[in-house]
Every structure is written in C-alpha cells, then in structure tokens.
Amino acid sequence: MPDAYNIAVIGATGAVGGVMLKLMEERKFPVAEVRPLASARSAGQAVQFAGDDVQVQELTTGSFAGIDIALFSAGAARSREFAPAAVEAGAVVIDNSSAFRMEPNVPLVVPEVNPEDIKWHEGIIANPNCSTIQMVVALKPIYDAAGIDRIIVTTFQSVSGTGKQAMEELFSQSEAVLESGEVRCNVYPYQIAFNILPHIERFHENGYTNEEVKMMAETRKIFSDPDLRVTATCARVPVFTGHSESVNVKTSRPVSVEEVRRLMLNTPGVAIVDDPVNLEYPMPVSAAGRDEVMVGRIRADESEENSLNLWVVSDNLRKGAATNAVQIAELLVTTGVLE
C-alpha cells in the first residue's frame, strides 16, 4: 500500500469539484499528485490545492496515466465518455453523476450506510444523488433499529445542486426582482428567485421527475431493499446551498421519538439539532460548510402507527456530493480495497 495516491478530479472548476479539492486538503487525504481535469474551455485555468496553484488540464481519454483514484463530477455524459478510460488506465472511479448508479455491477455507496458495498466494485463506485445521501444517512439508525416500511419525502433543494451557473442565476434574478428589473431565465425554465419550482430534471411518463425517480430507486439500492416503499416530491427553492427535506417514515416495529434521538446521538455523520423550545432546528444557512447531516423536528406522526416526521438538512455540495466522494476514497484506502 503506497503512502500517498495520485488523484484526478474531473470537473475541477465546477461547484462540487472545488469542494472536493478543499476537502482532500481539510481531511488530510494522502495525496501524492492532484490532477485537475476539465473541458477544453476550462483547461489552463488554475485551481488551488494545498497552497499551490495547479493548472487544469484538458480531459481526454489519455488523461489517466498513473492515477489511483478518479473523482468524476462533470455530469453524466462526461462520466459515460471518460470513466471507462480511467478504469482501463487502472484507476478506481468514484462517480458523482447519475451515469452508472443503477448499474447492477456498480456499488452505490454512502460510507455511513453501506460501506461493505465498495468491496464488489469492478472499477466504478457511484456516489448517490445529493438528496438521497442526506436522507439515507438520517434514516440508517432507524432502519437498523426498527426497520423501515415506507418513506414519503418532500425536498426543498438549493440551486447549487444544479451548479455554479444556477447560483449566478439566483443571484442576478434576485437583484432584478429587488430593483424591479427584468428577470432573465437561462438555467431554469422559470424564475427561481422568490419562487418555488416543483420540477428537478426531466419528467417521466408517470408524471414523476427524474430527480424523484432517482431518489426512490437509489434509496432501495443503498439499503439493499428492493421492496422498500418510497415516494418523493422534489422542489427547487431559492436557496444557494443546503437541501432541506420533510421526511415521513413508517417503521416496521414501534420506535419512540426518544429512542430515535438516542440512536442518532450515536450515529456517525448525523448532528441532532432538535430543541424546539430554544428554537433549534436544522436550516440551510446553518448547514452550509458542514459535513454532517442535521436532523431535527423529530416527532410522532399520530395519523399512522409506527410513523415519524423528521426534518433533514445538509450541505448538498459537501455530504451530498464532495464529502461523500472523498469518504469513499478514504474507505478505499483504509480498507485496502484499492490495492
């Protein structure tokens, strides 16, 4: 096992890629070489890593010589095109896109939930969708203690999940509304400033959006529970960073609110923020920049037996994307799966 690893970051100039670089530094990931890769348009720019300027190289099929781990975060099309070349060159790919998540030979991993699944990878490990990750981290202790029969989730997703251009669009549209100027829509089909869009990604024939379909399917795969009943409604909200989720969960066996709180106190990656009397509950502005999934508003749902309501907030660029990917890289190293 080497002391340090050569890491490629694909999409290094994007919202998630930037956080990946920062996190490897923060978490002291054993990096020998970092190789930022991006489209020809961004090649030549510099990104920061460990105090140095590192030049971004153009992503090609020849980009992966000597790379141990390739962190992909440049969209599904790029992953489909270039991940096979990275695997061919001997790298393990950790892919943040939706390209391979539902492939039967690709593990879909949240280290707090199903770390054992990294063992059966065949070169590619998929990082789940941001909204899925934070929900399964929050539900894992409940799943283990009482089983889960059904999940009904509604999301409040921030624009950074779409990317940097969406953050700029929320900024410029908000300015336009405040100054009574013209609101221009480029990234989203309608105004996102001071509005709610019940629409994330394309619509399927059954009326669900692709984001909703992903949440339902990915949750089942991560829990290795193909019969788990899940329904989702996903909405985009005018928040820069941090996804919020209203989660209603029916457990298989009774579990009290106090027991859930006690379980969560001992759950890695979860921060309980649940003291209504002192107005403590999870919010996007307090989650931004943190790696934990914040859980609060835990209460019994009296309308159905064995049911609970939870409010779950996390930084979608961190635990919802970059943190989870870097944690998978750490798992590869610490469990010896990389060799």
Add this chain to the structure above:
Amino acid sequence: MPDAYNIAVIGATGAVGGVMLKLMEERKFPVAEVRPLASARSAGQAVQFAGDDVQVQELTTGSFAGIDIALFSAGAARSREFAPAAVEAGAVVIDNSSAFRMEPNVPLVVPEVNPEDIKWHEGIIANPNCSTIQMVVALKPIYDAAGIDRIIVTTFQSVSGTGKQAMEELFSQSEAVLESGEVRCNVYPYQIAFNILPHIERFHENGYTNEEVKMMAETRKIFSDPDLRVTATCARVPVFTGHSESVNVKTSRPVSVEEVRRLMLNTPGVAIVDDPVNLEYPMPVSAAGRDEVMVGRIRADESEENSLNLWVVSDNLRKGAATNAVQIAELLVTTGVLE
C-alpha cells in the same frame, strides 16, 4: 334584504385588509358604506376604495354601529377583544384570525367545501388558516368521489402570510445578502432570505408547531370528519406571496389520476395546471393575484394503495385569506343568512 351593506374592515392597513378592500371592489360586492378600522397608530391614514380615499378610524368597541358585516384581519388578540362588540352591535363577524376557529359554536367555512355550515353561525364565522384553505379546496372533489383516509402534507409558505413587515424583512435581508451586508432579523428568529425555516408560530409540547396543529385540526372540522388522519410539516420559504404544498393523500376507494383530473376540471375555485410535457405546473409567481387554487403534479403514489401525490399552490392573501372571507360575505348575502 337591503340592496347594499355596511362593511367594517378591521386591520384595513394590513396585507390582507388591503386585498379585502380591493376584492370587494373587483367582485362588485354590494357595499353601502365601507368603514376601515385599525389600531390608533394607523388611524387617520387613508385607504382606497372604489376610487375614493377613505379615512381609517381607530378600532374601539364603539366602532360597529350600523355595520352589517365586520371583516376581521388584525390578529387573534384583536379579534378576541373586539369581535364580541361587533356581534353585540348586530354585525356578523367574518374572522380571519385563529381566535374562534375551533369553537364548537363557530362555523369554519370554505365556500367551495362546506357552505352549508354558515347557517348555524351565532354571530361569528371563522375563516380557516391560509394553508388549510388551499388544501381543502384541492381535496374536496377527491373527498366527495373516493373518500379520504389520510393526508400527509408539507408546506412551503410565503412571508406575506406573516404580514407586511415580514415582506419588508425578506426584501431588506435579500438586499443585505446580495451586497454582503449585515442581515438583521426582527420578524423571524433567523434569516429568511435564501433560507428555509421549519417553524411557523409557536411550538407545542408534542414537537408540532401551532401552524401544523391548526392545519390538522381545521381540516377535520371543515370536512366534518373528526377521524380524518392528517399529519403536517410547515415551513417558511423566501417567497413574497403564494403558498405551495406537497400533498400525499390516501383515498378510501380507488380513484385514477385521470378521474381526479376530470373531477377537478369541474370543481369551482380549482385551476388544473398539470401538463409536465409542456412544463406546466403550479408556482407561487404564477398564482400571485389569482383567486383559484392551482393543482398540478397529480400522480399515483405506487408506494401505497389508493394513494396520490399533488402539488397545490395558491395566493395566500387572496384565496388563503381575503378572497375566502369576501366569498363568505357573498354567501351570507345570496343565501339570505344575513337577515
């Protein structure tokens, strides 16, 4: 039956009071005299009605001489203090606050849902909470056709539900964030700009907020169905006007998505906005200024039998408050209940 009526508007300078005045004009309510009333602080200001400036008078127990209908929208404390005087003076009170909603001798009325309940009023008729009104209007045709067994609702509520000062706070905080200035919180305990607060009104001991408790209790009362199972999670979002709701409903008998759409086409007060292929779905910016409740994203919830997901949006100042109150006044007149 007189040709026209004397109407007092209590809270005439507030967000809802202003819309009430505008709506009586728009809907050609038969007004003889309009008497705007407010606290001493606002007395002497002028409000507009039918092209005239009408001077706001100070609200006192002596304000109601000759009044036929008193529209209260100045908060629960003012309603408790002054509604009895209005009834004493011979007026029928239509109260937009939560003061009397759950009193057994006070009908809680949404004209599209339970118009018959106005008949048993004893001087006071309550207007439900904004988030409740839009949900029950959307669910009424489903309730009548297939019965409703359980409702799981998550709300995205705009700041105008709190009032004018909250709208100003969202405006000034948004400016501060965009200009990297200091964010000041007066109305809400935390920043609302570019944030989500899972907190509307005070917390009860069971962990639910008062807004959530109201939604659950009021829904049962309006449908005259004390056993109806409802659970609610209510969140404040950085939107000026228009509440959005993600509603999961389990019916007592099977009903298809197509049947629900057909039923809603024939439901007064409902506008179906549900054509995902053409990106048509309800949003706050398109609901603002409209009286209908917009329903879309209607789809089968495959995780449970007889279950559906809906997305419901309405202008909380109009149908959620002022429109519903003026409709109750119209019902009083057209059904002869006023005499």
